[in-house]
Amino acid sequence: MNQFLNSRWHTWLHKANPALKIALVMSMFLVTLFTHSLDFILYQALLFTVMLFALSGHPPWKVFLIVLPFILIFISSSSTMILFGKGDHLWWSWGLVRISEESFHRGIHIGFKSVAFAAEGLLFVLTTSSVDLFYALMQKFKLPAKFAYSFMASIRLLPMVWEEFQIRRQALQIRGIRARGGLKGVVGQVKLYGVPLLAQSIRRASRVAVAMESKRFNRNRTRTYYYPSKYTRYDVYTVLLFGTVVAAAYWAGEGLAVFGITDVRYR
Amino acid sequence: MQEAVNRGRGRGLKLSDLLVTVFVSLVLGVVYHFWSSVYSLFTPFFKESNEIVYGMWFIAPTLCFLLIRKPGIALIAEVAASHVEILFGSEWGIQLVFYSIVQGLGAELVFAAFRYRRFTPGAAALAGIGAAAGSIIPDIYYGYLADYPAWLVILKYVLRAISSAVIAGYLAYGLVKAVEATGVTRQLRPLQDKDYQALED
Numbered sequence: 389m390n391q392f393l394n395s396r397w398h399t400w401l402h403k404a405n406p407a408l409k410i411a412l413v414m415s416m417f418l419v420t421l422f423t424h425s426l427d428f429i430l431y432q433a434l435l436f437t438v439m440l441f442a443l444s445g446h447p448p449w450k451v452f453l454i455v456l457p458f459i460l461i462f463i464s465s466s467s468t469m470i471l472f473g474k475g476d477h478l479w480w481s482w483g484l485v486r487i488s489e490e491s492f493h494r495g496i497h498i499g500f501k502s503v504a505f506a507a508e509g510l511l512f513v514l515t516t517s518s519v520d521l522f523y524a525l526m527q528k529f530k531l532p533a534k535f536a537y538s539f540m541a542s543i544r545l546l547p548m549v550w551e552e553f554q555i556r557r558q559a560l561q562i563r564g565i566r567a568r569g570g571l572k573g574v575v576g577q578v579k580l581y582g583v584p585l586l587a588q589s590i591r592r593a594s595r596v597a598v599a600m601e602s603k604r605f606n607r608n609r610t611r612t613y614y615y616p617s618k619y620t621r622y623d624v625y626t627v628l629l630f631g632t633v634v635a636a637a638y639w640a641g642e643g644l645a646v647f648g649i650t651d652v653r654y655r
Numbered sequence: 656m657q658e659a660v661n662r663g664r665g666r667g668l669k670l671s672d673l674l675v676t677v678f679v680s681l682v683l684g685v686v687y688h689f690w691s692s693v694y695s696l697f698t699p700f701f702k703e704s705n706e707i708v709y710g711m712w713f714i715a716p717t718l719c720f721l722l723i724r725k726p727g728i729a730l731i732a733e734v735a736a737s738h739v740e741i742l743f744g745s746e747w748g749i750q751l752v753f754y755s756i757v758q759g760l761g762a763e764l765v766f767a768a769f770r771y772r773r774f775t776p777g778a779a780a781l782a783g784i785g786a787a788a789g790s791i792i793p794d795i796y797y798g799y800l801a802d803y804p805a806w807l808v809i810l811k812y813v814l815r816a817i818s819s820a821v822i823a824g825y826l827a828y829g830l831v832k833a834v835e836a837t838g839v840t841r842q843l844r845p846l847q848d849k850d851y852q853a854l855e856d
Contacts, residue, residue: 421793498797498799501797513749538676579829583833587837589679591839597671597674600674653801
């Protein structure tokens with residue numbers, strides 16, 4: 389879909405089974421979500437970002453470009469908590485703004501958390517194609533074929549909607565339709581574009597469904613797969629790697645603590 | 656005849672229901688993706704002012720449910736819409752899939768509470784608020800909601816609820832009404848008694 393994001397080379401994270409990988413990333417997500425120790429989360433964010441450089445299959449400059457928005461993510465997710473969060477050791481206050489030691493630490497904790505989420509997500513997103521994911525989910529997690537193929541067919545149909553959108557825009561231009569200001573104008577615009585695009589999407593999707601069913605899609609109980617999805621030794625490596633990274637982050641958080649704060653929550 | 660009627664009443668999801676839901680949701684997912692720029696546009700006015708446009712991120716479940724009118728659609732729609740972020744290789748990818756599950760469930764539960772029989776703007780607005788309520792659950796652990804002053808939390812979530820009711824509720828309803836006028840929705844919905852009555856006349 390996105391040329392820029394096609395990996396240059398395949399690492400063994402690419403070769404791991406996508407179904408297993410999504411389960412792993414989801415569990416990493418839960419670990420990160422329920423981490424309240426500032427040092428643990430700092431090392432999670434750090435190590436998962438390092439993993440991106442090592443395993444995404446992109447040259448370092450490109451990974452650098454990809455992780456550059458992490459700064460923005462960090463600032464936007466931490467600022468509200470830093471400025472307004474609860475805390476007793478007040479550093480600075482002005483009107484409603486109350487920056488305290490606790491709120492600052494909790495704020496940067498949320499910032500590191502967001503970065504860790506982003507890095508975990510990107511590790512999955514940059515090493516897995518959607519088709520592989522759905523084939524794996526069908527074969528390994530018993531996702532019904534009608535779900536998987538609905539996604540895969542829809543992904544292929546998506547560029548057509550973009551084309552239709554442009555045609556619609558040109559058609560409206562040629563008819564000399566101008567956007568009016570105000571809320572009414574906005575609602576009018578939504579309808580001018582939304583209704584034909586939605587109607588056409590519904591027609592197209594149901595036609596595709598009829599076509600698939602007329603070719604006896606999913607009539608048989610058993611199906612064969614063009615891409616067989618297997619577990620390989622790379623899956624073992626991946627599980628071990630993720631386990632090691634979390635353990636290393638935990639150990640570093642204990643042994644190499646920068647902040648020495650084990651729970652950022654307000655008591 | 657009677658057999659065909661009974662078969663036609665099946666409320667399970669058919670391939671065409673799923674395809675329409677997923678496709679429409681992916682299209683909305685593209686809107687979701689670009690909506691983050693609108694969201695940032697609304698940031699500077701006052702604290703949490705960007706919550707005014709948050710409801711757009713809950714429009715897929717209500718819109719698709721109003722179109723297809725079957726159980727399960729709302730949840731599938733929100734998850735499908737979030738899948739676009741994976742396609743686009745966004746930093747928020749996996750996180751949003753996780754959020755979409757609780758948000759979709761929030762909307763789904765509201766429609767379920769109406770036994771999947773209410774297709775009114777009010778029900779859609781409530782479902783939008785349900786999705787917003789779902790989004791609070793991960794926020795509690797992720798954003799440490801309990802550690803914000805009360806005024807901030809209330810401001811944030813009241814604005815979000817209003818936005819969800821307006822955008823995911825009334826706007827979605829308006830769009831579906833307008834799409835209904837084109838006639839495409841007739842092939843989507845489960846047949847009702849009056850449709851069979853028409854055969855007898």
